[in-house]
Amino acid sequence: MMDDIDAHVRRLWRHRGATLPTPRRGPAQQLDLDEILGIGIALADADGLPAVSTRAIAARLGSTAMALYPYVGTKENLLALMQDQASAMPAWDDPRDSLAAALDAWSTALFEVYVAHPWLTERPWSEASQGPNEQDWLERLAAILAAWQVPDARRSTAVTMLYATVRATAATTAAYQRMSQRGADEWLARATSIRAHIPDFGDRYPRSTALTPPTPDWRENPRAALTEAVRLLATALGSAA
Numbered sequence: 001m002m003d004d005i006d007a008h009v010r011r012l013w014r015h016r017g018a019t020l021p022t023p024r025r026g027p028a029q030q031l032d033l034d035e036i037l038g039i040g041i042a043l044a045d046a047d048g049l050p051a052v053s054t055r056a057i058a059a060r061l062g063s064t065a066m067a068l069y070p071y072v073g074t075k076e077n078l079l080a081l082m083q084d085q086a087s088a089m090p091a092w093d094d095p096r097d098s099l100a101a102a103l104d105a106w107s108t109a110l111f112e113v114y115v116a117h118p119w120l121t122e123r124p125w126s127e128a129s130q131g132p133n134e135q136d137w138l139e140r141l142a143a144i145l146a147a148w149q150v151p152d153a154r155r156s157t158a159v160t161m162l163y164a165t166v167r168a169t170a171a172t173t174a175a176y177q178r179m180s181q182r183g184a185d186e187w188l189a190r191a192t193s194i195r196a197h198i199p200d201f202g203d204r205y206p207r208s209t210a211l212t213p214p215t216p217d218w219r220e221n222p223r224a225a226l227t228e229a230v231r232l233l234a235t236a237l238g239s240a241a
Contacts, residue, residue, distance in 0.1 A: 008077045012084055012131040021070075031061065031071050033081075040082045044119045054078065079123070084131030086117045089140065099148040100234035106141055107166050107230050111223065114170030121171040125163075150237045158237055165229045169222035176219045 007021040011033060014020050020033065039060045043051045054065040054075065072078040090109055095101035114121050128134060141162065145155045195201055202209045214224035 004073060004077075008073050008080070009130075011072070011077075011081055012129065016132045031063065031068070033071050034085070036061070036068060036071055037078075037082050037085045040078060041086050041117065044082065044086075045117055049079070049119045049122060052079070052082070076127075080127065080129040080131070083120060083123055083127075084129035084133045086120060087113060087129070087131075087133040087137065089113075089133060089136045094144060094147075098234070099144075099150070099238055100231050102144045102148065103141075103162065103234050104227060104230045106137075106144060107162060107226060110137060110163075110166050111170045111173075111226060114167060115173050115177075118171065118174035121167045121174070145237075148237075154237055158233060161233055162230070165226060169226040169229075172222040173219075176222070 010018040010021050012018075014033065036057055039057045040052050043056055054068045054072070058065045058068050068078075072081060090113075092105055092109055095105055138159070141159060142155065145158060150158060198204070214221050214228060
């Protein structure tokens, strides 16, 4: 068990100083781990996590599923390695004009990563990869909160709220992007049917039906809501500083 954990950690941190474990049998190195993970990520991006298997990846490499095991370990380890590799943080400069702008830049960058790889939002928080790329995001956010002197007692809560909001809005955006025109039409038809069958629907639910969406384009609403949520959180954190 400990040997498996050690090998997995070495794979996760292979580009940050750890040495890759080498297969115990056969040639020392036949396959490239980055290439294996790149194929797995491409499969997940195209068809979701159910499309990812060692057999599917091996087929792309002209190899066998068993041949991949020494390089990635278990299926869960494979997914964790993919998760961390797909989470690589792009470069950007932290805005210095306000806490809201700095948090918006961080949130936007993570939002774009999640939209590019929607399956990342399907991985439970309990299955964080514990890899360097995911750690980079947390460290960057913690540095922003520290730079703007957010009280220590508020930082963990702010981290949770930001991650949760980014994940939720990115997942919704990705779902909207996958929705066909037929799906959108069916949603509208159901809403119209409810109004027809429940003519006092607005009177029953006056506050919720009076809510105004952030933008006229429903597909853009999750991203707009993220921006507003970050602004509200930054205001609350600023008043607590």
